[in-house]
Amino acid sequence: MDSKPEEEDDVMDQFMDKFRNQKYAGAFNEDRWEEEFDKVPMFMKTAPEEVDPEKAPELACLQSILTDDPEERAKACKEDGNDYFKEKDYKKAIEAYTEGIRKKCPDQELNAVLFTNRAAAHFHLGNYRSSLNDAIAARKCKPDHLKAVIRGALCYMEIKNYAEAVKWCDDGLRINSTEKKLQETRTKADKLQRAADRDARRMKQAEKKKQTERSALLTTIQSRGIRMQEERKEEEEEESHPDGLTSEGVTGAQVCLDAEGRLSWPVLFLYPEHSQTDFISAFHEDSRFRDHLTAMFSEDLPPWDTDRKYQAHNLEIYFEDEVSECFYQVDPHCTLLEALQHSRFRVKAGTPSFLILVQRSPFCMRYFSDKKVHRIA
Known part of the structure; x- marks a missing residue:
């Protein structure tokens, strides 16, 4: 039989006996443990004023950390x-x-x-x-x-x-x-700064002039008895004007007042049969619809009019009253001002708009079949 296990057990027993009978050389004395405990840097209640790094390197290092300049x-x-x-x-x-x-x-x-x-x-x-x-x-x-x-x-x-x-x-x-x-x-x-001040003055003068012109324009419009459709769209970033005159009309032009005190409007002609439009940038308020239609449809007919039926004498003019959802027919011989002065007409976004249809055409009959229409007597 192998005797090594028994020898190892004897060595372990001797070690345990020695451990029980002898104290660890570095152990704390039971009677002075608090005094000895206070000598350990991590547990000191108060640090000494002067520390020798060679004799107490641990304390010197700790003190350096705690007293960082x-x-x-x-x-x-x-x-x-x-x-x-x-x-x-x-x-x-x-x-x-x-x-x-x-x-x-x-x-x-x-x-x-x-x-x-x-x-x-x-x-x-x-x-x-x-x-x-x-x-x-x-x-x-x-x-x-x-x-x-x-x-x-x-x-x-x-x-x-x-x-x-x-x-x-x-x-x-x-x-x-x-x-x-x-x-x-x-x-x-x-x-x-001088240049910025100069530009600010110019902008202020230009804005003042613009406001003066706008005020004169609105006064003239009101004196004509023309009604503007007020629009307020707070959710949009674009500036809206409660008087119904946007800074620019939907087509990029705006109503203007000439030296003689007469108005010229941007006007939109809509052709619902062909989903087409025509834009007149400056329709003078004293001009007649017939004159514009004759100039537009006398010689060069639009390419979308393949049947060649859009001719001045063959056209009817209407505007829509969005409040009553009714359509009103306009006499081609009347002026723009007379149409705008109609009690049910409202100028929307600074641009009057009119529908142009071929009279008695099948499309015209279908278009107005389910709508309220006030025709010329």
Whole structure:
């Protein structure tokens, strides 16, 4: 039989006996455990004022971590940021400067530098608003920090706030009256601000003139007894006008008033039989429908009229009253003004529209078969 298992058991028994009878050399004394426990760095209630790194390296390391100097760490972050900036790695530079700012060191001049440097990194990335915010923060730390003033002025130039750019340049020139960058920036900003002011005045004058003309136009329309269909579409981005006159009619033209006080309207002719339209950009209010139809259908007939039945003497004119859902026939010999003055007519979107159909045609009969129509007697 193999005697090795018995020998191993004897060795284990001897070890256990020794473990029971002898104490561990590094064990705490039962009577002084609190005193000995307080010598362990992680469990000390109070740290000693001076620590010898050679005698107590663990304590020295721990104390270094707990008493980290925020100013030194902020400086280190600034240097890291500067290195990244030189390499044109502006995103990492921003991260480094941000970490330095978070140290909240008591040195306000250092904080101003960190904010200014981060502003420069943001500027190179085109983040002009963020750059400006950092320049403002830098000046709060140190109001006379010239680089922050220059950076802020340049940011205002980029966002086209020339008045503030001039103001910041003036602040900087009070700090250093010979700063060339500020002198150049101020000259450019002042020139652009003057141009912007001039353009604003011109726009204001043009808008005032436009409003005056619009007011005169509406007064003339109202004096004619012409009714506009009011439209309000708040859900749409396009500007709507409660008076029914949009800035431009649906066809791109708008009613205008001539020197003699007469109106010319953009007018739309609709041909429902062929789903076609004709647009008259300036239909004078004293012109007759017959004259326009004769000019349009006398010689060159439209290509869609394959049967050659759309001829001036053969056409009827109607308009629709959307409120009553009725159609009203218009006498071809009447003027546009007379049609617009009809009690049931409403000008929609600044463009009067009329339906043109061939009289007594099968399509005309079918089209009006289920509609209310008021014909000429």
